[in-house]
Amino acid sequence: MAFMEKPPAGKVLLDDTVPLTAQIEASQSLHSHTIVRRYSDFDLLNNSLQISTLSLPLPPKKLIGNMEREFIAERQKGLQAYLDVITTHHILSNCELVKKFLDPNSYSVNYTEIALQHVSMFFRSEPKWEVVEPLKDIGWRIRKKYFLMKIKNQPKERLMLSWADLGPDKYLSDKDLQYAVKLLSSCSHPYIYKITFATANESSVLVIRPFSEKGTLKDLIYKAKPKDPFLKKYCNPKKIQGLELQQIKTYGRQILEVLKFLHEKGFPYGHLHSANVMLDGDTCKLLDLENSLLGLPSFYRSYFSQFRKINTLEGVDVHCFGHLLYEMTYGRPPDTIPVDSFPPAPSVFVVSVLESILTCEAMKNGMPTVSRLLQMPRKNLFIPTKLKEALKTSKECTEKRLTEEQKLIHQHRRLTRAQSHHGSEEEKKKRKILARKKSKRSAYESGEEHSAKYSNSNNSGNYSEKSLLLHSYVNVFVVAVVFWLKRSRVTISLHINIGLPKPSTTAMGI
Numbered sequence: 001m002a003f004m005e006k007p008p009a010g011k012v013l014l015d016d017t018v019p020l021t022a023q024i025e026a027s028q029s030l031h032s033h034t035i036v037r038r039y040s041d042f043d044l045l046n047n048s049l050q051i052s053t054l055s056l057p058l059p060p061k062k063l064i065g066n067m068e069r070e071f072i073a074e075r076q077k078g079l080q081a082y083l084d085v086i087t088t089h090h091i092l093s094n095c096e097l098v099k100k101f102l103d104p105n106s107y108s109v110n111y112t113e114i115a116l117q118h119v120s121m122f123f124r125s126e127p128k129w130e131v132v133e134p135l136k137d138i139g140w141r142i143r144k145k146y147f148l149m150k151i152k153n154q155p156k157e158r159l160m161l162s163w164a165d166l167g168p169d170k171y172l173s174d175k176d177l178q179y180a181v182k183l184l185s186s187c188s189h190p191y192i193y194k195i196t197f198a199t200a201n202e203s204s205v206l207v208i209r210p211f212s213e214k215g216t217l218k219d220l221i222y223k224a225k226p227k228d229p230f231l232k233k234y235c236n237p238k239k240i241q242g243l244e245l246q247q248i249k250t251y252g253r254q255i256l257e258v259l260k261f262l263h264e265k266g267f268p269y270g271h272l273h274s275a276n277v278m279l280d281g282d283t284c285k286l287l288d289l290e291n292s293l294l295g296l297p298s299f300y301r302s303y304f305s306q307f308r309k310i311n312t313l314e315g316v317d318v319h320c321f322g323h324l325l326y327e328m329t330y331g332r333p334p335d336t337i338p339v340d341s342f343p344p345a346p347s348v349f350v351v352s353v354l355e356s357i358l359t360c361e362a363m364k365n366g367m368p369t370v371s372r373l374l375q376m377p378r379k380n381l382f383i384p385t386k387l388k389e390a391l392k393t394s395k396e397c398t399e400k401r402l403t404e405e406q407k408l409i410h411q412h413r414r415l416t417r418a419q420s421h422h423g424s425e426e427e428k429k430k431r432k433i434l435a436r437k438k439s440k441r442s443a444y445e446s447g448e449e450h451s452a453k454y455s456n457s458n459n460s461g462n463y464s465e466k467s468l469l470l471h472s473y474v475n476v477f478v479v480a481v482v483f484w485l486k487r488s489r490v491t492i493s494l495h496i497n498i499g500l501p502k503p504s505t506t507a508m509g510i
Contacts, residue, residue: 042058042082049092052231091234111165115163126197128151128152129149129208130149143165144164149161162206163206164291166203166294168297170295177205177294184207187289191257191285193287196209205294212226216276218275218327222237223238240332248346255286258284258286263370268312269292270291270317300316309364325350326358329345337358352376356373
């Protein structure tokens with residue numbers, strides 16, 4: 001009864017020493033002796049993987065002795081589903097527990113004991129070092145072990161020792177390997193983590209570095225403690241949150257700068273991932289440069305080995321940088337590769353870089369160079385001539401509308417200020433006083449005009465009326481005079497010409 005008919009899409013086919021063909025054969029030849037025994041093995045594996053805090057779909061236990069065909073078929077189906085989940089999880093599929101479960105013959109050696117033997121032999125010739133404690137399972141590699149160290153005359157300073165076996169891609173001679181490993185300790189670059197001591201023999205390499213309590217870039221992203229086991233730290237993060245945009249820009253550029261430096265020196269890295277980037281303040285520094293010398297496989301080998309266009313170590317570095325950039329941006333690795341669509345990101349430039357590396361089109365066309373990635377934030381957009389003209393017209397129209405809106409806003413502000421000014425109580429009082437003054441002035445001017453009109457009408461009035469009045473006075477005077485003369489018996493012939501009609505004798509009574 002085979003629980004796995006074929007290896008799951010490149011997963012579990014990653015080991016430090018076992019050739020790929022042997023891993024495929026081991027995956028295809030998995031068989032169970034009895035359903036009870038196989039389920040018990042599954043149960044032990046599942047208990048060991050609980051440290052990851054993942055909820056794994058292991059079928060529930062049943063009563064012993066249930067060997068009905070339907071039950072066995074259902075149990076086999078459930079266990080196969082359980083295997084599919086484990087083997088398609090990138091971290092679980094590479095851990096020692098799963099590999100021993102799937103292929104116990106190839107993983108029967110206790111690598112921790114072997115590492116201790118090599119480290120003990122090293123201390124015989126270097127007595128100034130002392131082991132503080134083993135750092136159990138803090139890494140993902142099966143044949144790489146870590147120890148917390150100190151120098152005897154400097155007990156407060158903490159160092160980390162790593163021991164690793166040789167890998168399947170080790171092609172340097174032993175002499176060249178020893179020389180290259182020792183050369184790493186003399187490397188001085190602002191974005192490469194310092195190596196205190198390094199040595200190699202015919203079967204392994206030992207490297208000592210300063211130990212950082214703050215941990216790696218992956219620890220920062222996942223809010224993890226550096227000394228915790230790899231499965232516990234990174235399998236099921238409690239809080240998924242990417243870094244700030246400025247951190248993404250700073251760390252991304254620093255990593256690209258050091259990759260460019262290594263490529264120019266003819267030293268492709270091949271092992272870039274967030275757990276291999278140490279943080280020193282606001283500076284990123286690469287770890288484990290010795291891995292490529294040892295011939296160890298990359299953490300993302302099961303991904304890029306599926307794409308034939310990623311066939312150089314420089315291309316591998318760029319592809320790994322895409323994974324790292326995605327993790328910095330979104331706080332988690334991509335669900336699948338290639339990536340069809342990207343969630344909203346803090347910057348369009350970040351998405352453009354990711355699209356150039358992780359999309360299906362990028363996998364078909366090949367990876368961009370590191371130099372091109374360094375230029376992308378400044379030159380990452382090609383615009384055809386026709387589109388440029390259309391964009392220019394659109395720009396001019398937009399600017400014109402903006403200008404018109406600015407004028408309207410300015411007018412509105414002036415009107416608002418005027419209304420606010422004229423609506424104040426002080427201004428209202430001023431207007432009332434001014435109105436009263438205007439009213440009085442208008443009344444006075446109106447009175448003067450009326451008087452002038454009246455005076456003019458009196459002066460230039462009916463002249464005949466005045467003449468008649470004067471004529472009446474004269475007639476009365478004349479009558480009086482005549483009366484007086486008549487009484488005096490004086491006859492006077494009187495003719496008065498004053499420009500008026502001569503009074504009749506009848507009127508005078510003569």
